Amino acid sequence: MAVETILGLVALVVVPLVSSEVCHYGNEPDPSHGNKLRWVLPVRDPCRCTVIRLGGMNSMTPKRAFQPKYEDQPFTTKEVTEIRKKFNCSDVTQPTNPADxxxxxxxxxxxxxxxxxxxxxxxxxxxxxxxxxxxxxxxxxxxxxxxxxxxxxxxxxxxxxxxxxxxxxxxxxxxxxxxxxxxxxxxxxxxxxxxxxxxxxxxxxxxxxxxxxxxxxxxxxxxxxxxxxxxxxxxxxxxxxxxxxxxxxxxxxxxxxxxxxxxxxxxxxxxxxxxxxxxxxxxxxxxxxxxxxxxxxxxxxxxxxxxxxxxxxxxxxxxxxxxxxxxxxx
The missing domain is CATH 3.90.215.10 (Gamma Fibrinogen, chain A, domain 1)
Incomplete structure (x- = not known):
C-alpha cells in the first residue's frame, strides 16, 4: 500500500462525539412487571449521556411521552465508550485532535x-x-x-x-x-x-x-x-x-x-x-x-x-x- 494512502487512512478516526450530559438511573414501579420496583434511565436518547449515576426513587410511575427501558440492575459509569457500547450508539467521524x-x-x-x-x-x-x-x-x-x-x-x-x-x-x-x-x-x-x-x-x-x-x-x-x-x-x-x-x-x-x-x-x-x-x-x-x-x-x-x-x-x-x-x- 502506498505511503500516501496509509497517511490518508490515519488522518481521520472514529471517536464518540457527544455533548456532556449527566444522566441518572431512577427506581420506580414497572407497569409491565406488576409494578415491581425496577431501575430506569428516563431519557429519550441515552446516547447523549456521558456520565450515568444513581438517582432517586419515584413511588408512582411518571407519565412520559416515550417508553423507557426498565432494568433489574442499574448501570453507572463515567466512561463514554461503555455507555455507547451498552446502548449501541453510532459514532461520528471527526478530525483528530480538533484545535478548537x-x-x-x-x-x-x-x-x-x-x-x-x-x-x-x-x-x-x-x-x-x-x-x-x-x-x-x-x-x-x-x-x-x-x-x-x-x-x-x-x-x-x-x-x-x-x-x-x-x-x-x-x-x-x-x-x-x-x-x-x-x-x-x-x-x-x-x-x-x-x-x-x-x-x-x-x-x-x-x-x-x-x-x-x-x-x-x-x-x-x-x-x-x-x-x-x-x-x-x-x-x-x-x-x-x-x-x-x-x-x-x-x-x-x-x-x-x-x-x-x-x-x-x-x-x-x-x-x-x-x-x-x-x-x-x-x-x-x-x-x-x-x-x-x-x-x-x-x-x-x-x-x-x-x-x-x-x-x-x-x-x-x-x-x-x-x-x-x-x-x-x-
Missing amino acids: CQAIKESGQDMSGMYTIYPSQYPNGIDVYCDMTTDNGGWIVFQRRVNDTVSFIRSWAEYRDGFGDKEESFWLGNEVLRRLTEPVAGEKGWQMEVRLTINDGSQQYGVYNDFRVDGENYILHVGEFQADPDNPLGDCLSLTGDEPPSNGQPFTTHDQDNDAEPTMNCADELKGGWWFNRCTETGWGVGPHSNLNGEYSQEPLDDQYGRGIVWSLTYPQITRTEMKMRRRGG
Missing part, C-alpha cells in the same frame, strides 16, 4: 457541551465547554454565572488557574486565556462575545474583535465592538472619554492590586476579580462600567456603590452571564 470548538462545529456537531480540544499551546488537550447553539457557533465559553452557588470572590492564583463547574458557573483561567490568545502568524486572532440575561428573561449581547489577554498581569485587549441589533448590549470595555475603560487594564484581585485607583483595591472594594480601572464614585462616574465577576444577586445591593454583577446601568437585573471566544473568520 469551531473545528468540532465544522465537523457537523451541533450539541453544546464539554469537549477536549488540542490547540498548539495544549498539545495534550484541554477540556472546555463549547457553545454550538448559533449558526456561527463554536465558541469556547470562559466565564459563566447562573446562580450564587459558586463564589467569584477568589484569589489571584484561583483566577489564574480557573475555578468552578464548567457546565454551570465557572472561570476558565487567566493563564488559559493568555496562552490561547497569543498571536499566531497567519491567523486573524479572536472574537469575544458577552451575553447577559436579565431577570425578565430577555438577553443582550455583543461581540468584540481582536480579543487578547497578555502579560504576567493578564492585560485585557479588545477592538471594535458590534452589538446585536435586536438585543443590543452596551460597550463597557472599550469606551473612552469620561469613563475609564477596562481595555488595556491588567487583572486585579483582592490579593493583587493592579487597578488605576490610587486609594483602594477595586476587587477588594467591589468584590470579584476583573479588569478594573477606577472604582470610586468620583473616579468611576455614573455611566457605563463593568464587573461580571461581582457578587451574585438578583436584587440591588445598596450598601455600596457599584456592587453586584455590573454591566452598564442594568447591573441589579443581571441573572446570567456568559463570556466566550472564537477565532475570527471562523
Whole structure:
C-alpha cells in the first residue's frame, strides 16, 4: 500500500462525539412487571449521556411521552465508550485532535457541551465547554454565572488557574486565556462575545474583535465592538472619554492590586476579580462600567456603590452571564 494512502487512512478516526450530559438511573414501579420496583434511565436518547449515576426513587410511575427501558440492575459509569457500547450508539467521524470548538462545529456537531480540544499551546488537550447553539457557533465559553452557588470572590492564583463547574458557573483561567490568545502568524486572532440575561428573561449581547489577554498581569485587549441589533448590549470595555475603560487594564484581585485607583483595591472594594480601572464614585462616574465577576444577586445591593454583577446601568437585573471566544473568520 502506498505511503500516501496509509497517511490518508490515519488522518481521520472514529471517536464518540457527544455533548456532556449527566444522566441518572431512577427506581420506580414497572407497569409491565406488576409494578415491581425496577431501575430506569428516563431519557429519550441515552446516547447523549456521558456520565450515568444513581438517582432517586419515584413511588408512582411518571407519565412520559416515550417508553423507557426498565432494568433489574442499574448501570453507572463515567466512561463514554461503555455507555455507547451498552446502548449501541453510532459514532461520528471527526478530525483528530480538533484545535478548537469551531473545528468540532465544522465537523457537523451541533450539541453544546464539554469537549477536549488540542490547540498548539495544549498539545495534550484541554477540556472546555463549547457553545454550538448559533449558526456561527463554536465558541469556547470562559466565564459563566447562573446562580450564587459558586463564589467569584477568589484569589489571584484561583483566577489564574480557573475555578468552578464548567457546565454551570465557572472561570476558565487567566493563564488559559493568555496562552490561547497569543498571536499566531497567519491567523486573524479572536472574537469575544458577552451575553447577559436579565431577570425578565430577555438577553443582550455583543461581540468584540481582536480579543487578547497578555502579560504576567493578564492585560485585557479588545477592538471594535458590534452589538446585536435586536438585543443590543452596551460597550463597557472599550469606551473612552469620561469613563475609564477596562481595555488595556491588567487583572486585579483582592490579593493583587493592579487597578488605576490610587486609594483602594477595586476587587477588594467591589468584590470579584476583573479588569478594573477606577472604582470610586468620583473616579468611576455614573455611566457605563463593568464587573461580571461581582457578587451574585438578583436584587440591588445598596450598601455600596457599584456592587453586584455590573454591566452598564442594568447591573441589579443581571441573572446570567456568559463570556466566550472564537477565532475570527471562523
